[in-house]
Amino acid sequence: MQLSDALHPAVLDLSTLSFVAVCIAVLLGLVLLISWAQDRSMHALAWWGAAYLIGGSSIALWSAPTPLMSVPPEISGTLTFLACGMIWNGVRIFHGRRIRTRVAFAGAAFWLICSLLPGFNEAGRVVVSGIIVASYTFFIARELWRERRKSLFSRTAAIVVPILHGAIFLVPVVMKVSLSAESSALWMQVFVLETVIYSVGTAFIVLLLVKDKYVQVHRTAASTDVLTGLLNRRAFLENAKTLCERRRSRGEPVAVLLFDLDHFKKINDTFGHATGDEMLRVFAATTRATMRGNDIVGRLGGEEFAAIVPADCEITEKIAERVRQGFQAAGKALGELQINATVSIGAVCAACAQADVEPMLMRADEALYAAKNSGRNQLKFSELQAADVLPAHPRPMRLTRRQRLHPREVFEFLRRLAHRASG
Structure with a gap:
């Protein structure tokens, strides 16, 4: 037990995990923005890249040491929910749907309103933040579910991952109510680790979706008449x-x-x-x-x-x-x-x-x-x-259950045939 307690800080140190999350978010944001710079027609990449950079900034502000930087928690939370709304809007843009700016900023606005209410303590922040992030991830899954033109693999992966992430975001809401402060702190470390894994996985899914769309565009271009849009x-x-x-x-x-x-x-x-x-x-x-x-x-x-x-x-x-x-x-x-x-x-x-x-x-x-x-x-x-007219091919005759040979009858027939051949 003492060894386990000694290992916990080393394995799941919150500040270390936060630093890793910031680095990964910034790196993935730059990768997405560079991809957008190479193809300016893919506007969703710009939204996703900016969302990752904003999300990394929010984690950096939230985890920064107090002597070094003292920022109200409302600021980091606002940036987090703004990033979630931008990712959701990026999915809509990617599938050719119109931008919904009000819904994209609704989570951040709701967070700021709740922060101004008296008695909005730490438990309230956990509950509200979990609900907001889970809502956006479920919205993302819904947008992906509406898209039926992708391959089965990319569509399934793209839907399952945000649903799973949204469910995990709702877990702290329950655990904050039912568990002690020490257990909640341990869960917060696991929560940050899961966020890192989700960020990396989401970036790969984004690139998979982009690749899938490029393949579809090239396939359509090869089979479509340019003037009319019909098949060539x-x-x-x-x-x-x-x-x-x-x-x-x-x-x-x-x-x-x-x-x-x-x-x-x-x-x-x-x-x-x-x-x-x-x-x-x-x-x-x-x-x-x-x-x-x-x-x-x-x-x-x-x-x-x-x-x-x-x-x-x-x-x-x-x-x-x-x-x-x-x-x-x-x-x-x-x-x-x-x-x-x-x-x-x-x-x-x-x-x-x-x-x-x-x-x-x-x-x-x-x-x-x-x-x-x-x-x-x-x-x-x-x-x-x-x-x-092509020659008619007779359909194979289907035998009834009584007409079918039992495996034992087939075996007996082959045994007799072998016996006659040897005799």
Whole structure:
């Protein structure tokens, strides 16, 4: 017991832990700010880096020796909660959400108001500070939970860590009430150590999130048509093939739509290529507004677009008509210019997705030319030919429980077979 008591100050010395926490917070803050300086478009890094520096300053003021620096505890607490609010706002900025300055400063303001109340003692400070920090960490976890575009690993780690940290911050509230002063002091040392570990872990998670976003941006850039924001030809064909195979394995219908803007060359020659590009963007926006979330749309090139629809012919016809009518209304005028742009559509359906994407695109192209020759601004369907249909693969027969062989029967059969071979 005496050895343990002698080791406690050496292992969990509060001033030493505070010094380490300050150094780590400042170092991580500088790393994040340097990362932001290399890419000024990532504004969240600036918020996080500044928050770490402010947090390190608050720890330094809180743990500074009294003869050296005498600062009211309200100041260090205010800086701590300001840093928490900035980290939360940084998460919102990172995911493209608007800044909420009032909520970011609410914790610091609430702390200052409580500090002005008479009778706000040490126990009250522990309770209020624990609640404020835990609230911000839970808010951070909620913002991360709303983001569904990250990989499963980074999303899970990013949510679990702040929730765990928030729960640990609430522990001193209970322990301050239920434990003695000596036990509370020991817990405060553990609390500072956990804060150091959390700060380092959070910085790694931040860098992981940034890396994940860069990968997503590059992946999207490689598969996206720059002008319209839709999938480019290669990405569309890859996604369409995957969807077609999935529908075929389930025996479900699929359809292909081919779009071609009517008189597009005339629009370019009459109004200029800038207007033509804008009409392509208008059509892309129309498809996003009128088609379903599970429909795959892409730009094949020029004024030609394609879509693969996981639906039967009846639903496909309704979707195609929505697109046609929507673009007829949206392409009527562009500013003060009367364009009267329309689109012709060719379609083909496969009842059980029994054809690949390439032959379906060929038949949809035939239907598209039929729509063009029939006066444009209309929908035409084509049918698959016998050569387009893939050979049917019989599904594996499922045996009933009585039809299945028991392992003992299999073993007995093999034993008899071996006996005959040896005899």
